[in-house]
Amino acid sequence: TNSKEISFGNRGMTLEEDINETNTYYLSRNKAIIHKKPTPVQIVRVDYPKRSAAVIKEGYFKQASTTDYNGIYREKYVDFEAKETKNKTSFPLSNIHEHQINHMKSVCEHGGICFLIIRFSQHDETYFFPAMKLFPYWESQFNGGRKSIPYKDVQRIGNLIPFHYQARVDYLSIIDHLYF
Amino acid sequence: TNSKEISFGNRGMTLEEDINETNTYYLSRNKAIIHKKPTPVQIVRVDYPKRSAAVIKEGYFKQASTTDYNGIYREKYVDFEAKETKNKTSFPLSNIHEHQINHMKSVCEHGGICFLIIRFSQHDETYFFPAMKLFPYWESQFNGGRKSIPYKDVQRIGNLIPFHYQARVDYLSIIDHLYF
Ligand SMILES: [Mg+2]
Ligand SMILES: [Mg+2]
Numbered sequence: 035t036n037s038k039e040i041s042f043g044n045r046g047m048t049l050e051e052d053i054n055e056t057n058t059y060y061l062s063r064n065k066a067i068i069h070k071k072p073t074p075v076q077i078v079r080v081d082y083p084k085r086s087a088a089v090i091k092e093g094y095f096k097q098a099s100t101t102d103y104n105g106i107y108r109e110k111y112v113d114f115e116a117k118e119t120k121n122k123t124s125f126p127l128s129n130i131h132e133h134q135i136n137h138m139k140s141v142c143e144h145g146g147i148c149f150l151i152i153r154f155s156q157h158d159e160t161y162f163f164p165a166m167k168l169f170p171y172w173e174s175q176f177n178g179g180r181k182s183i184p185y186k187d188v189q190r191i192g193n194l195i196p197f198h199y200q201a202r203v204d205y206l207s208i209i210d211h212l213y214f
Numbered sequence: 215t216n217s218k219e220i221s222f223g224n225r226g227m228t229l230e231e232d233i234n235e236t237n238t239y240y241l242s243r244n245k246a247i248i249h250k251k252p253t254p255v256q257i258v259r260v261d262y263p264k265r266s267a268a269v270i271k272e273g274y275f276k277q278a279s280t281t282d283y284n285g286i287y288r289e290k291y292v293d294f295e296a297k298e299t300k301n302k303t304s305f306p307l308s309n310i311h312e313h314q315i316n317h318m319k320s321v322c323e324h325g326g327i328c329f330l331i332i333r334f335s336q337h338d339e340t341y342f343f344p345a346m347k348l349f350p351y352w353e354s355q356f357n358g359g360r361k362s363i364p365y366k367d368v369q370r371i372g373n374l375i376p377f378h379y380q381a382r383v384d385y386l387s388i389i390d391h392l393y394f
Pocket of ligand 2: 296
């Protein structure tokens with residue numbers, strides 16, 4: 035068994051941290067209300083020490099049934115998943131789960147704004163990729179197609195998300211451009 | 215120290231369970247996509263046993279910064295908190311946290327449908343109470359007002375949510391009535 039203390043503050047700026055900071059900034063400016071959903075945990079055993087906080091002593095990570103982020107912007111429901119890849123030439127579809135695809139399809143049907151945020155860390159680029167454009171790639175992998183989205187396609191079909199000092203992943207600017 | 219195995223399946227039907235079943239039903243009928251957010255957990259220590267799933271060995275419950283449920287219905291962003299009380303004559307405002315109030319105010323400003331679901335378990339009644347009607351009660355407690363909402367007010371201002379076999383807390387029927 036390998037035990038590990040998790041230090042959430044010391045990993046450098048991951049995509050998730052950049053998005054969380056961006057969301058905090060959006061919230062502080064009252065631009066949008068978008069939050070990351072907590073990691074789902076199956077809690078099995080809890081200790082209740084006297085005069086101090088309950089301690090989870092046994093728990094397991096559960097697979098998320100939806101996407102990472104959702105909320106409201108300009109009266110619209112917004113829903114997205116964030117993924118980072120070290121791959122230079124493509125985004126592997128194995129990063130996404132089928133129930134997430136099903137969730138994203140439903141959101142699109144119900145009129146929500148749904149997309150992926152894909153970071154190619156080797157290129158230091160972060161893209162906005164609409165869910166509607168993702169589904170054909172997802173389907174084609176089961177019909178002999180490739181199991182990834184070429185980097186060139188992400189560049190061509192997606193939108194490069196600008197970096198700003200306060201909105202480090204300024205995806206609302208892309209939403210403004212595409213949906214309003 | 216008092217240690218406890220948590221059995222999530224054997225508590226009888228709590229309000230949360232009724233709502234979760236209702237949401238599952240709505241989802242299965244493609245009526246709405248509304249999920250409970252996972253309980254936020256601060257994970258401190260994780261074991262990684264060989265050939266089996268990671269085990270959380272130390273974690274703490276964090277206070278939720280938003281509400282319990284959100285999602286999309288009829289192209290609208292929906293956001294609510296569910297609360298159960300055993301009190302017969304009033305709903306104590308201590309059940310709600312200030313950051314939840316702030317969150318609900320923001321949601322209202324951004325055009326979302328925001329409300330409380332309040333169950334009076336002794337009356338076996340569950341009410342839909344719009345967030346906009348909650349705020350005056352919340353404010354008045356800091357100006358010498360009472361620290362609870364009288365049951366009579368909930369009856370008068372809120373809407374009794376019907377029970378159906380599959381939609382056990384059929385709050386969408388109230389949304390249809392109030393917002394469309
Ligand atoms: Mg993710
Ligand atoms: Mg609750």
